[in-house]
Amino acid sequence: MTYRVPFVDFPAQYRCLEDEIMATVKDVFSGGDYILRDQVRQFEENMASFLGVDYAVGVNSCTDAMLLSLRAAGIGPGDEVITVAHTFVATMAVIVHCGAKPILVDIGDDYNMDVSQVESAISPRTKAIMPVHLNGRLCDMGRLMDIASKHKLIVIEDAAQALGATLDGRKAGAFGLAGCFSFYPAKLLGGAGDGGIVVTSDKDIAEKVRLYRDHGRATKEDIALFGFNSRLDNLQAAVLNVKFRYLPQWIKRRRELAGLYDKNLSHIPQLKLPPSPRDSGRYFDVFQNYVVRTQERDRLVSYLNECGIETLVSNPKPVHHHPALGLSNFRLPRTEQFAKEVVSLPMNSELSNEQVEFVTKSINNFYRGYI
Numbered sequence: 001m002t003y004r005v006p007f008v009d010f011p012a013q014y015r016c017l018e019d020e021i022m023a024t025v026k027d028v029f030s031g032g033d034y035i036l037r038d039q040v041r042q043f044e045e046n047m048a049s050f051l052g053v054d055y056a057v058g059v060n061s062c063t064d065a066m067l068l069s070l071r072a073a074g075i076g077p078g079d080e081v082i083t084v085a086h087t088f089v090a091t092m093a094v095i096v097h098c099g100a101k102p103i104l105v106d107i108g109d110d111y112n113m114d115v116s117q118v119e120s121a122i123s124p125r126t127k128a129i130m131p132v133h134l135n136g137r138l139c140d141m142g143r144l145m146d147i148a149s150k151h152k153l154i155v156i157e158d159a160a161q162a163l164g165a166t167l168d169g170r171k172a173g174a175f176g177l178a179g180c181f182s183f184y185p186a187k188l189l190g191g192a193g194d195g196g197i198v199v200t201s202d203k204d205i206a207e208k209v210r211l212y213r214d215h216g217r218a219t220k221e222d223i224a225l226f227g228f229n230s231r232l233d234n235l236q237a238a239v240l241n242v243k244f245r246y247l248p249q250w251i252k253r254r255r256e257l258a259g260l261y262d263k264n265l266s267h268i269p270q271l272k273l274p275p276s277p278r279d280s281g282r283y284f285d286v287f288q289n290y291v292v293r294t295q296e297r298d299r300l301v302s303y304l305n306e307c308g309i310e311t312l313v314s315n316p317k318p319v320h321h322h323p324a325l326g327l328s329n330f331r332l333p334r335t336e337q338f339a340k341e342v343v344s345l346p347m348n349s350e351l352s353n354e355q356v357e358f359v360t361k362s363i364n365n366f367y368r369g370y371i
């Protein structure tokens, strides 16, 4: 089905960038630059300077960025890592793949970790906290970093959805020991496939992740540890360098669209909106997703679908409720409630104002039946 308003529109973005992308692809092919060449180094420099950190190491996904960061930080069997369930499953999977145990805490109204619950989740085994900056808004990192330093815990940020978001002027990914980003195509900065990066200002972590991503090879002769194959493809880096130039304008556009949603929907009492980009105070949100909450979620989703509007319900069943994952002992009332109520409306920098107006008009029509 082709939607009148698609959730993301990859071909539309490609049409805008085709000449630049094809030129860089041609350079990569004609130079034979496939693995860890200048394009990767350039992209790492771009990201480190954009985020205000000392090092960036390109890897094949955010999942591996998190896995390699946890391992580089020494997380292993017997350790506990505090995180949330209201996220993509990968955040919990990497903890398990290190041999450690995820300890789940509930979320607040911002859909991020309820930082006030963290201290009671700390045990003698706790080694790290993994906050997730969901939907393009930072978790309350000021308070979280205070708790982490008081209890001497490592912080690794899942910043997959928050490239460019800030709190008190500091960028997501630049608070903890390491920050992890995704360049999955649907992300704010998306490649032509998978990609990820670890950012840090800790030299040891950067060096270790660099070793892990490339079979532990320190030099041509020396292997320093048993590593993985998790390099950021050079071709992906080349494409990402092109798209990186558009990042500020894409963020600006997303915030404009969020403002338009806000203006046209804020009068509907049954609908809980994210903070408006106009009054988010200390927070600068990048709106990776524009998420609304409503008790009529499922009916709203099917109504919008009939109107030709594509929406996304990320976790219709909370991750900790999948029996195979062994996490069903956690009681997370808000995570469970919000899983029934949240829906992401179309949000991408290629959307026109007219498309967003059509979405908001349709939502208004839907609620007219309820008011």
Ligand SMILES: *Cc1c(COP(=O)(O)O)cnc(C)c1O
Binding pocket: 060, 061, 062, 063, 064, 087, 088, 090, 091, 132, 134, 158, 160, 161, 181, 182, 183, 184, 194, 195, 196
């Ligand atoms: C997309 C995403 C990931 C996984 O990123 P990949 O690059 O696909 O591995 C992890 N956490 C969150 C919050 C995400 O949105």
